[in-house]
Amino acid sequence: MENIIKDIDIISPEEAQACDFKTTEEENTGKSKKLYIESYGCQMNFSDSEIVASIMKENGFDTTSDFEQADVIFLNTCSIREKAEQTVRNRLNHFNSVKKNKPELTIGVLGCMAERLKDKLLEEEKIVDVVVGPDAYRDLPNLVASAEEGNKGVNTFLSREETYADISPVRLNSNGVTAFISIMRGCDNMCSFCVVPFTRGRERSRDPHSIVNEAQELFEKGYREVTLLGQNVDSYKWSPEENNKARLNKKEGEVSKVVNFANLLEMVALIDPKLRIRFSTSHPKDITDEVLYTMKKYDNICKYIHLPVQSGNSRVLELMNRTYDREWYLDRVRAIRKILGEECGISSDMIAGFCTETEEEHQDTLTLMDIVKYDFSYMFYYSERPGTLAAKKFADDIPLEIKKRRLAEIIEKQNQLSLERNKLDIGKIQEILIEGTSKRSEAQLKGRNSANKVVIIPNDGLLQKGDYVQVRILDCSAATLFGEIAS
Ligand code: SAM
Ligand code: SF4
Numbered sequence: 001m002e003n004i005i006k007d008i009d010i011i012s013p014e015e016a017q018a019c020d021f022k023t024t025e026e027e028n029t030g031k032s033k034k035l036y037i038e039s040y041g042c043q044m045n046f047s048d049s050e051i052v053a054s055i056m057k058e059n060g061f062d063t064t065s066d067f068e069q070a071d072v073i074f075l076n077t078c079s080i081r082e083k084a085e086q087t088v089r090n091r092l093n094h095f096n097s098v099k100k101n102k103p104e105l106t107i108g109v110l111g112c113m114a115e116r117l118k119d120k121l122l123e124e125e126k127i128v129d130v131v132v133g134p135d136a137y138r139d140l141p142n143l144v145a146s147a148e149e150g151n152k153g154v155n156t157f158l159s160r161e162e163t164y165a166d167i168s169p170v171r172l173n174s175n176g177v178t179a180f181i182s183i184m185r186g187c188d189n190m191c192s193f194c195v196v197p198f199t200r201g202r203e204r205s206r207d208p209h210s211i212v213n214e215a216q217e218l219f220e221k222g223y224r225e226v227t228l229l230g231q232n233v234d235s236y237k238w239s240p241e242e243n244n245k246a247r248l249n250k251k252e253g254e255v256s257k258v259v260n261f262a263n264l265l266e267m268v269a270l271i272d273p274k275l276r277i278r279f280s281t282s283h284p285k286d287i288t289d290e291v292l293y294t295m296k297k298y299d300n301i302c303k304y305i306h307l308p309v310q311s312g313n314s315r316v317l318e319l320m321n322r323t324y325d326r327e328w329y330l331d332r333v334r335a336i337r338k339i340l341g342e343e344c345g346i347s348s349d350m351i352a353g354f355c356t357e358t359e360e361e362h363q364d365t366l367t368l369m370d371i372v373k374y375d376f377s378y379m380f381y382y383s384e385r386p387g388t389l390a391a392k393k394f395a396d397d398i399p400l401e402i403k404k405r406r407l408a409e410i411i412e413k414q415n416q417l418s419l420e421r422n423k424l425d426i427g428k429i430q431e432i433l434i435e436g437t438s439k440r441s442e443a444q445l446k447g448r449n450s451a452n453k454v455v456i457i458p459n460d461g462l463l464q465k466g467d468y469v470q471v472r473i474l475d476c477s478a479a480t481l482f483g484e485i486a487s
Pocket of ligand 2 (some may be wrong): 122187188189194
């Protein structure tokens with residue numbers, strides 16, 4: 001066992017700020033053209049790329065993993081931090097050299113950066129042919145066809161209703177066991193640091209029947225876990241007459257029926273006890289006891305909640321316009337522990353060095369982390385984004401070195417807590433869902449427990465991905481649990 005335990009993975013502040021990307025895989029179904037997509041940022045963006053691939057597939061494109069083979073290259077972009085946008089610009093420079101040798105290549109920028117910069121992108125990045133925002137993907141085939149005729153095009157129209165409910169996503173980077181399902185789009189919150197409400201528009205919820213159908217089809221294809229995705233899933237609200245949250249709230253008395261997030265969770269949980277359900281992200285102001293009791297009622301709803309706090313100090317939370325304070329947040333954590341117990345996984349997002357944050361206020365984030373004992377966190381230092389409320393109202397006055405030092409302290413704290421939490425699992429028997437072999441060796445299998453922790457077990461040659469198995473946890477690092485099959 002000793003030799004498969006890796007040292008605690010300590011990430012640096014630079015790595016924390018980095019922006020990962022995923023690419024399309026090779027698919028040859030005999031279509032005449034090839035599409036290559038690079039997707040940056042959050043899971044929502046990866047999910048959107050699956051919708052884009054589906055739309056393009058209907059219009060004569062197979063996907064490729066090699067951009068040199070592509071007729072069309074799309075970059076599905078993220079604007080959340082400056083670093084994410086810089087990564088995309090560097091990538092466009094790289095594709096510039098490819099286009100020099102292949103002038104007929106079409107290059108498109110999709111997603112949040114497209115929405116934020118609109119036609120300015122065409123001026124700033126000369127090689128770009130199409131710029132398409134997150135609500136205009138149905139227009140992609142037309143825009144690409146026009147670009148092939150030499151006409152550059154932009155569509156950044158933000159819809160109040162679009163949810164792509166009828167589009168069956170082409171699964172990209174799939175392990176065949178776990179999949180993501182978008183249940184809503186946009187965000188009506190106005191966190192002062194955040195660019196999302198400007199790039200993804202108003203909050204809309206997708207028809208629950210189309211969500212259940214998608215989950216059912218995935219289950220029939222052998223998938224065993226779905227993650228319901230949205231910027232703020234607990235605020236999911238749908239009625240047959242209205243899917244736009246703001247308009248639905250105004251018309252509440254006039255609509256026939258309202259489905260909330262707890263109702264939706266139950267509908268998906270009832271598909272089959274062998275289909276696990278996860279969801280992300282929960283906003284602390286919206287997560288209700290009804291949701292927690294629904295999680296408790298169904299064994300197949302995983303006991304894990306991503307509940308980003310951002311800061312542990314109430315004054316900073318107010319400046320961030322998060323609409324809850326430290327006490328409210330801790331009360332929600334107490335409710336989770338009371339209803340779902342100590343084993344429920346809780347993770348967070350944290351921002352270090354927000355405008356005017358003092359040393360004492362930064363300490364409040366560290367003490368809150370100690371109280372909650374997060375299993376895991378995504379941690380960042382503040383990056384001012386043009387057009388946001390914070391950029392308009394507050395000076396970005398914490399020097400970069402201080403932001404990085406505070407972030408390093410938050411990361412160190414989280415590593416200690418992750419290890420502490422993982423140690424509590426040693427000796428326990430837990431059910432895991434096998435996702436495949438581990439990255440390091442075919443001799444090990446990788447699965448996840450209900451609390452979303454990665455568990456590595458020896459490969460007995462009998463278990464296959466998609467199987468559930470009871471394991472005894474024997475050891476751990478901060479990032480991983482190690483176990484054996486419990487007979
Ligand atoms: N909707 C989710 C929520 O409210 O928790 C978060 C969505 S956002 C894509 C993911 C995370 O990026 C946020 O929770 C926040 O920690 C971080 N983030 C957003 N804007 C940021 C900024 N301007 N600087 C640094 N981090 C930021
Ligand atoms: Fe951004 Fe706040 Fe909406 Fe999350 S809830 S996407 S942080 S505005």
